[in-house]
Ligand code: ATP
Ligand code: MG
């Protein structure tokens with residue numbers, strides 16, 4: 190493996206490993222860890238990272254970046270990465286999303302499982318601890334119940350450059366706060382009637398430090414804890430606790446959480462420290478030092494792509510696409526169905542790197558990574574996407590009968606990587622009639638055109654013969670003209686086959702040609718549905734300020750054609766990648782391929798970058 194370029198996240202980890210910052214860390218407290226700990230084994234995790242999705246939608250390409258960063262760093266430094274469902278919000282979560290997230294992380298090639306512990310972590314498993322932490326903050330004088338309305342709280346919080354104002358409830362005694370919090374917990378107060386707030390500083394220049402809410406009342410059934418709780422922790426309070434409980438060392442998140450970092454640190458410090466109360470009791474010490482540290486990196490912004498789960502859900506719900514796994518969707522399930530490979534997405538994450546400032550990545554970069562991966566491993570095949578019939582009029586003369594089929598063979602891969610068993614070659618046949626691309630015949634050719642051109646008379650009155658081209662992997666042919674229907678459209682192209690020119694036979698190159706064209710035999714070609722995808726949006730930044738992304742949809746993002754493919758392609762497995770020679774990379778659709786006995790292929794990416802055009 191090539192040495193990975195360093196970046197600021199790697200430097201932070203290397204620095205911590207060198208200084209032994211987390212050497213005293215003990216076990217994460219998961220069931221699997223407990224078994225190892227009981228056996229007296231040392232903690233194997235030198236670093237612990239986590240990927241903490243909220244199970245309220247499908248993962249997208251931005252999450253893929255975060256997964257590759259967190260799991261990739263843990264792997265590279267002999268650590269562990271936790272998959273954790275951040276399911277503290279009872280209303281929006283669903284097991285459909287949980288399952289799809291598990292699938293997507295696995296498919297990307299990462300594994301969160303540890304011996305004896307194969308379940309992902311769930312934030313909701315820590316609700317009891319979170320509640321105890323809230324009581325602890327109250328007892329130490331760091332939290333209070335506020336009965337102002339949401340609007341009053343919003344207004345009194347102030348604004349940038351304008352300090353906030355203390356709540357009239359701010360100086361309640363710990364005893365009162367504790368009693369009311371317990372009443373909240375026990376369902377004695379209405380939803381929204383009060384919140385528990387951290388008591389920090391209403392004049393802080395950082396608005397997030399102006400007594401943020403940490404618990405709210407919400408009568409909602411939670412997918413894990415059912416109706417046990419009527420109060421739920423706020424995300425910004427829950428998140429540092431989740432990290433600390435799982436003994437995360439490095440908590441990497443996107444830049445929008447930078448302003449939350451002081452609160453993240455505040456929560457952990459308050460729960461690590463021990464405080465002696467006037468009555469002599471000691472509170473605190475719920476967590477141990479050193480706390481996990483939060484570091485932010487820039488989120489992925491990809492041109493022509495939306496990475497907001499809410500907006501992606503809108504595309505699905507308003508039937509702008511055919512579901513979360515529509516091949517035009519930037520979801521991991523969509524990319525997979527489009528033909529993306531885990532290797533291409535991992536390479537993409539490496540290539541874009543991690544930075545501290547937001548920028549836009551060109552969609553072509555993602556496509557380039559797929560092309561590079563498939564170039565080496567996608568089997569080749571011929572497909573005619575816009576077929577017109579070519580008739581070889583001298584076939585019986587040369588081969589004795591119009592019905593004769595001549596077998597052809599071509600390698601599945603032009604270059605077999607060293608150490609790899611070459612895949613079985615492709616077999617197909619050429620006969621009197623073959624399908625070619627309509628654009629491969631031109632009666633009046635544009636300058637430089639090298640494909641099929643009929644005989645003509647040049648400016649000096651001399652006869653010019655029809656052009657000679659090779660049917661790729663087959664014979665050289667000479668064009669003799671075309672037959673048109675009443676409307677003037679070409680119904681078939683005519684040519685003669687030149688004997689003894691079959692590819693791979695001795696002397697086959699004695700006739701020089703300017704071009705080779707792709708084709709499929711009429712006798713053994715198979716009809717296939719081919720879905721030609723283009724970018725979903727017409728605008729490079731459909732999600733940028735003020736624009737309505739639904740107005741910017743590309744009306745031609747999907748074109749379905751009936752193509753003819755060579756027989757080897759009809760045997761494709763669902764999800765198998767191919768290069769259709771000269772057209773691009775295609776994948777047999779994971780869902781629909783061969784469902785009605787018809788092959789179905791999706792365009793993954795063209796052979797060349799077309800985004801700059
Ligand atoms: P959305 O805003 O689309 O709902 P989210 O950030 O709320 O996304 P989460 O499920 O909370 O989604 O995300 C899990 C992790 O993935 C977080 O750590 C988040 O920072 C990261 N992540 C989300 N979007 C991106 C992105 N575009 N680039 C990099 N990381 C991302
Ligand atoms: Mg989120």
Ligand code: MG
Nearest residue numbers: 243497498499
């Ligand atoms: Mg979000």
